[in-house]
Each structure stands twice: as C-alpha cells, then as structure tokens.
Amino acid sequence: MSHFSWLVDGSIVGLYLLGTMVAGLWVRKYVHRVEDFLVAGREMNLYLGIASLAATEFGIITCMYTAQAGYTQGFAGATPGLCQAAAMFVIGVTGFCVKPLRASGAMTLPELFEKRFGQRIRWLSGVVIVLGGLLNMGVFLKIGGDFLCAVCGFDPAYLTLMMGALLLMVCIYTIMGGMLSVLVTDFLQFVVMSVGLLVVTVMILWQVGWDRLVDAVQVHHGEGGFNPLANPTMGWSFLIFQILGNTAATLTWQTTIARLLSAKDAETGQRIYSRTSFFFVCRWMIPGLWGIAALAMLPAGAVGGDTLAAMPKFLSTFLPIGLMGLLVAAMLAADMSTDSSYMLSWGSVIYNDILAPFRKSKWTDRRAIRWNRCIVALIGVYLFVFGLLYKIEGNIWSYLLLTGSIYLSSMSVLLVSCCYWKRANNWGAMGAILLGAVVPMLHLTLEKIPSTAEWAASIGKDVPGIAAFVAAALGMIVGSLIKPKETSAP
Amino acid sequence: MSTFWHILIWACVIWYSTITIYVAVRGAFDIRSMLGRLRDGENKREEES
Numbered sequence: 001m002s003h004f005s006w007l008v009d010g011s012i013v014g015l016y017l018l019g020t021m022v023a024g025l026w027v028r029k030y031v032h033r034v035e036d037f038l039v040a041g042r043e044m045n046l047y048l049g050i051a052s053l054a055a056t057e058f059g060i061i062t063c064m065y066t067a068q069a070g071y072t073q074g075f076a077g078a079t080p081g082l083c084q085a086a087a088m089f090v091i092g093v094t095g096f097c098v099k100p101l102r103a104s105g106a107m108t109l110p111e112l113f114e115k116r117f118g119q120r121i122r123w124l125s126g127v128v129i130v131l132g133g134l135l136n137m138g139v140f141l142k143i144g145g146d147f148l149c150a151v152c153g154f155d156p157a158y159l160t161l162m163m164g165a166l167l168l169m170v171c172i173y174t175i176m177g178g179m180l181s182v183l184v185t186d187f188l189q190f191v192v193m194s195v196g197l198l199v200v201t202v203m204i205l206w207q208v209g210w211d212r213l214v215d216a217v218q219v220h221h222g223e224g225g226f227n228p229l230a231n232p233t234m235g236w237s238f239l240i241f242q243i244l245g246n247t248a249a250t251l252t253w254q255t256t257i258a259r260l261l262s263a264k265d266a267e268t269g270q271r272i273y274s275r276t277s278f279f280f281v282c283r284w285m286i287p288g289l290w291g292i293a294a295l296a297m298l299p300a301g302a303v304g305g306d307t308l309a310a311m312p313k314f315l316s317t318f319l320p321i322g323l324m325g326l327l328v329a330a331m332l333a334a335d336m337s338t339d340s341s342y343m344l345s346w347g348s349v350i351y352n353d354i355l356a357p358f359r360k361s362k363w364t365d366r367r368a369i370r371w372n373r374c375i376v377a378l379i380g381v382y383l384f385v386f387g388l389l390y391k392i393e394g395n396i397w398s399y400l401l402l403t404g405s406i407y408l409s410s411m412s413v414l415l416v417s418c419c420y421w422k423r424a425n426n427w428g429a430m431g432a433i434l435l436g437a438v439v440p441m442l443h444l445t446l447e448k449i450p451s452t453a454e455w456a457a458s459i460g461k462d463v464p465g466i467a468a469f470v471a472a473a474l475g476m477i478v479g480s481l482i483k484p485k486e487t488s489a490p
Numbered sequence: 491m492s493t494f495w496h497i498l499i500w501a502c503v504i505w506y507s508t509i510t511i512y513v514a515v516r517g518a519f520d521i522r523s524m525l526g527r528l529r530d531g532e533n534k535r536e537e538e539s
Contacts, residue, residue: 041531183524214492
C-alpha cells in the first residue's frame with residue numbers, strides 16, 4: 001500500500017504544478033522573434049544554463065533506467081555516468097568541436113553541416129536527427145506514467161489519463177513560450193528536483209545504511225556489482241560503447257547542444273559543459289543508489305522479472321507522507337523539464353533544417369513562430385500515440401543509446417570531420433549518415449521479427465552500437481577519399 | 491572497490507547540495523538579466539522601426 005496522501009502530498013504536487021504553469025506562461029510575452037522562441041534570443045547566462053542542462057538531462061526516464069541499472073548491475077551500473085562526465089569535462093575544457101560549432105552562429109547541427117557539405121546533407125542530417133531523437137523520446141511518457149502509478153499506488157488503468165494530463169501541461173507552456181518558457185521552468189524544476197533527489201538519497205543512506213547496501217550488491221552480483229569489467233552483463237564491449245555513445249551525445253545530442261547554442265558566447269557554453277560534468281555522475285549514482293536500496297529492502301520475489309518497477313515499488317512504502325509529495329513533485333519537475341526541452345529541440349530541427357528547402361522566401365517571425373508551435377504540438381501527439389503503442393523490451397538504457405546511435409554515430413563523425421578534416425566532403429557525409437543509421441535500425445527491426453528476435457537478443461545492443469560508429473567513420477573516410485577532386489577553372 | 495563507490499556517493503551528495511544552492515541563487519539573477527536584455531532589445535528594435 002502506497003504512503004501517498006491526497007491531502008498532504010497532493011497539495012505539494014498541486015502547488016508545484018501551479019507555480020510551473022504560471023512561470024511558463026508568464027514569460028511568453030518576451031517572445032517576439034523566432035530566435036527568442038528557439039534559442040531564447042541567445043541571451044542565456046552560465047547559471048541558468050547549468051540549471052537548464054541539468055534539469056533537461058534528468059527525467060523520470062533517467063531515474064528509472066539508472067535505478068534499474070543499480071538494481072540489476074549494482075554500483076557498476078553507474079559506469080555510463082562516469083563516461084559521460086569525463087567526456088563532458090574534457091570537451092568543455094578543450095572546446096573540442098563545440099567551440100567552432102558555437103562560433104559558427106548555427107542554431108542546429110545540420111545548419112553547420114550545410115556550410116561544409118551542402119544543402120542536401122543538411123536536410124538528410126535533419127531527418128536522421130529527428131528520427132533517432134523521436135524514437136528515443138517515444139518511451140519517455142509511458143515510463144513516466146508507470147513510475148507515478150507505481151509510487152502513488154494508482155490503478156494502471158489511469159495510465160493513459162496521467163500521460164495525457166502530464167503532456168498537455170508541458171505542451172501548453174512550451175507552445176506558448178518556446179525556449180524562454182523552457183529555461184524559466186527548467187530553473188524552477190531544477191530546484192524542486194534537486195531538493196527531492198537529495199532528501200530521498202540522504203534518507204536512504206541514513207535509514208537503510210551503507211553496509212546493508214554493499215552487502216546486497218555483494219550477495220546478488222559479487223565482484224561484478226562493483227567492477228564493470230567483472231560483470232557478465234557488461235564487459236569491454238559495454239564500456240567501449242558507453243565511451244563512444246556518451247562522447248557523441250555530449251558533442252551532438254540536440255538538447256545538450258541547444259544549451260551551448262543558446263549561450264551568449266562560446267566561452268559561456270564551454271563553462272556550462274565543464275561545470276555541469278559532475279552532475280552526470282550524480283545523475284547515475286543517486287537513482288542507482290535507490291535501485292540498490294530496492295535490492296536490499298524488497299523481499300525476494302517482490303519484483304519478479306520487472307526490474308524497472310523495483311525502485312518505485314520500494315519508494316512507495318519507504319517514504320513517509322509529506323516526503324512522498326516532495327518525491328512526486330521532484331519527479332514531475334524532472335519529467336516536465338525533459339519533455340519540454342526535447343519537444344522544442346527536435347521541433348527546432350524540423351523547422352530549421354527539414355522544412356528549410358520549402359521556405360523559398362524568408363518567413364516573418366510571426367509565421368515562423370506559428371509553424372514552430374504547430375510542430376511542437378504534433379510532436380506531443382506523436383509522443384502520446386507512440387507511448388501507448390510501443391512495447392519496450394530489456395534494458396531501457398541500452399534501448400535509448402542504440403536508438404540514439406541512429407544519429408549519434410553519423411552526426412559525431414560529421415561534426416569532427418567538419419571541424420578538423422579538410423578532405424571531408426559531401427560523399428563522405430552521405431556515406432556516414434546512411435551506414436551509421438542502417439546498423440542500429442537493422443538491429444531494432446530484427447528484434448521485432450519473431451524468427452530473428454532470439455538471435456538479435458543474443459548479440460545484445462553493445463556490439464550493434466559500436467558497429468554503427470565504425471560504419472559511420474568508414475563511410476566518411478571511404479566516401480571522402482573516392483570522390484574525385486574538383487578541378488578549378490583555368 | 492566499495493570504498494571508491496562510498497567516496498563517490500558522498501561526493502555526489504555534497505557537490506550536488508552545494509551546486510543546488512549556488513545555482514538557485516545565481517540562476518534567479520540570470521533570469522532577471524536575460525529578460526531585461528530581451529525587453530531592451532525589443533524596445534530598441536521598435537524604436538528603429
């Protein structure tokens with residue numbers, strides 16, 4: 001029986017929702033140009049950028065898959081967070097790729113690629129980014145609804161209603177205020193989310209105790225629960241894919257680089273990266289600890305095969321009234337900030353890059369903003385429908401990284417080549433995009449075909465993920481080298 | 491190996507608590523100045539047109 005009280009916890013959640021909606025709608029009066037809608041007029045400062053990036057990159061989905069990793073892999077499950085933090089810090093300090101990207105003045109990655117590889121590559125990059133991003137994001141809403149149902153003890157029959165209500169609120173302020181509303185609500189959501197995360201974590205450390213957590217990992221996972229290389233479900237292929245995937249995500253993940261591109265200059269963007277880097281360790285360690293606490297506290301057989309439900313099941317009876325409200329408000333904050341940023345980010349690519357060839361003359365700001373609002377609304381409809389229809393299988397993080405690889409592999413290769421390889425050209429870019437997308441899409445398809453599902457599952461998601469990066473790099477190198485050199489006119 | 495994770499979890503709790511307080515204060519000022527600059531920019535454009 002969940003400890004959620006409608007009177008006390010419901011009031012806390014209601015107060016948070018009211019504050020967010022008021023703040024999100026209040027700033028819409030500052031939206032006058034399409035730049036204000038998409039990149040907040042490029043006026044974002046350092047601390048707002050840190051809050052926004054942290055809030056965006058932590059949703060209920062994050063909490064669920066990192067807790068699942070803690071439950072199924074112990075402390076070693078936090079390895080992807082260490083990889084991402086290292087990538088973010090190094091890129092932030094050195095400015096590798098992100099410095100020339102911000103200096104170019106582009107609003108999206110494909111816009112930068114057009115300058116080097118031509119309009120066709122810009123369009124194709126936009127399609128691949130949106131395809132990978134939307135497939136990735138499609139599961140967010142359902143997982144969020146599952147979490148809330150489990151923690152609050154609601155009947156799963158209300159899942160659709162909860163998903164719809166959550167999405168509607170996010171859509172309203174994102175459609176009205178674009179990036180400005182997203183930034184301001186992200187800030188509020190960062191504060192609420194962080195307080196909730198910290199209070200629950202300290203309470204687990206205090207009440208469950210470190211020794212019991214370590215014992216649970218030792219009993220269930222042995223040495224593999226502490227060392228990823230000793231874990232039979234991880235190993236070297238897992239580690240290599242995490243390093244590649246997380247570095248590529250830092251360089252090209254649209255919601256991450258949207259913060260870089262909204263920063264007032266390249267230096268601010270780099271500082272946002274380096275100073276937010278350790279957050280990515282917390283992002284895996286904190287909910288991972290919640291998953292380990294579920295492993296230590298729940299009786300054997302309470303979870304069955306549904307390891308994703310372990311953490312919410314544990315928290316629903318562990319937290320007292322009052323703290324339940326704080327947890328639900330924190331998780332709603334996390335989810336809403338992620339959904340709004342993701343909708344706006346993919347929407348900006350659809351408007352800026354995929355629709356670019358259809359805009360023969362420059363659109364007025366009013367018309368451009370209207371189109372952007374329609375695109376965000378359509379993404380909302382897609383999220384709702386996809387969330388209801390798609391059934392996710394296995395480890396969620398692996399699914400997310402593999403669907404992300406559809407574009408992470410090729411876009412990171414294009415970005416590095418665009419910035420640092422003089423011989424890179426449109427043939428190479430085309431080869432990288434096609435080969436980088438084919439491998440993960442093929443694997444996702446084979447997983448769904450009954451006759452090949454078992455074989456695809458036996459390979460796992462790490463090898464196809466690494467193969468996507470190798471294929472994209474080969475596509476770029478071979479394509480660029482075989483294109484005949486253009487001869488200059490005499 | 492568990493000592494490494496023990497240190498890391500406490501580093502996370504301490505770092506995250508500090509950052510939350512610091513960013514909450516400085517971020518509020520950032521929002522104020524961002525909205526101020528956007529308002530000034532719009533006023534300037536209106537005057538020019």
